[in-house]
Amino acid sequence: MVAIDVATPVYEGPFDLLLHLILREEVDIHEISLSTIVDAYLAELLKMQELDLEVATEFLLIAATLIELKTRRLLPGREAVDLDDELALWEERDLLLARLLECKTFKDVAKILATFVDDADRVYGRAVGPDERFSEVAPDLLEGLTIEKLERGFISAITPRKRDELSLYHISPIRFTVAEAVEELMEDIARVGNTSFRALTTGLVERLEIVVRFLAILEMYKQGFIELDQVDRFGDITVQWTGIGTGNESMAEIDSYEG
Amino acid sequence: MKDDVTTETVRAIEAIVLVAHEPVPTDLIAQLLEIPATTVDEVCARLAETYEEAGHGFQLAKVAGGWRFQTHPDLAPYVERFILDGQRARLSGAALETLAIIAYKQPISRLQIASIRGVDPDSVLRTLHGRAYVAPVSRDNGPGQAVLWGTTQLFLEKLGIASLKDLPAIASFVPDASLVEALEKTLLIEADSISEPSEGA
């Protein structure tokens, strides 16, 4: 948690950095070079040597996508490119684009909210209450309050019902790991045989969760457990169980996914 | 002032708002004075204008769903000199961005916020919760039963607005076409021309 404050003094996360790099050159959008952006991004990443692992992961995930985009552009022709890889990259790119736009939207809103706050900060509300002439009128809020009631109030305040919300601060965040997703999907897909990416991600609200499932699908494809096919660009991806694949022992290493 | 509103009603509103600890909801005033809520808002808005025209050092303003007396923004330097602990806690850019996301997308989970900002909002959320600008409002129905966050009355006061409806429309902040183009061009997969990938490889 400290990492947010300490490790990234300039950039509030990978989107912030990427937006900054791209928009810095917005003046001449037709001359923007992906290579420059990617190199600059990696250079910034290198500067963050004391980056904490959790923050670094976010930055690295974006870096991986960027590098893949750059690599693809440097390829001489498309003949050698596998269509599935190509489509996966398109999807990743679109996702990145969508997230950048959403991030930028709220950055701009925040600027307006800041002016609201600045204006409101120059205004002081009266919160004085009735003067002593009305002290007789005011009902005695503590009427009937006993030591016993006070104790009950305190105990009630610290009962587990409340700790529910307390625990927020202490439990480790829910993390979706690729390995977990693979484990889950292996069972699901093996059971139904044929399915689609959309079907596997219905009901998921967290975008991160969808991304992780996507990575998991790619991993399973790489290991030969499933076949993937996408008829149209942006279309649904069909997922087919092959029933074969490498041994389960490699699954433990999935989390250190190399993108 | 509207003809059917007595001077006494107007004066009573001034008196009630003066002794309140926090913004007085329109409905409460309406109920106490036995007049329609719309009339209350009309009278208060008119009163606010009168004060402004008369050049008073105070204002009547609708904040966080109710009416309150507050100092005129012009006079902040004097008021701050008077209130010794007048320094307001400033909100960081990260805090404001997180607040903006929560304000527009509430109820929203921490992970959803993280996905928009690209960083874990944990520490920022704690600060905002500590200052009571946001609070847990419900729980997600999903497997994790994630806590969902929303903004508070105090958030409205901090922004000096009467309700969430006073926030600017989010649509007006969606990045314009040139920016979208800039992002898209930068993240193009192919350098020269975009053509459909060859079918059925």
Next chain:
Amino acid sequence: MKDDVTTETVRAIEAIVLVAHEPVPTDLIAQLLEIPATTVDEVCARLAETYEEAGHGFQLAKVAGGWRFQTHPDLAPYVERFILDGQRARLSGAALETLAIIAYKQPISRLQIASIRGVDPDSVLRTLHGRAYVAPVSRDNGPGQAVLWGTTQLFLEKLGIASLKDLPAIASFVPDASLVEALEKTLLIEADSISEPSEGA
């Protein structure tokens, strides 16, 4: 208005007096605005007349050597109705819990109260403070210098006890000691710079 008194000075007086919880001494206003005390009294007296002539529901009055806004005597019935109506059911379960937390854990910051109750104690705090059952007693040494709250003499009187020592040790009433321990830990994490108040013993 006297010629040598600027409109700004008059407006500044209005603003300062508006937010003051106690009558503002003439001398203090004079010092803040760098004008003679006699001028302050003249300006205020003149302002008071203006309000009366305009028929406002509030007055500017000199009380105990200082100036304050107060409601016009005519309107007392409305103010009384507001006080009764607005605050009758105020000591809700939430308010009682907050009061109990302050009583047992004082001095305690708003953040700490929030962390125990899990909800924003702000409005409850304002009510309790408004009724002088709790008051700011000190400040946290930490970076935020948070205000720390404690209960007042009036609270003791209402409860019919001589001192906080008369509150029984809470441990004997809590069935599960680990719960209290968990609470203590929470407080330590939330604000480790605050010394633990003696446990109501």
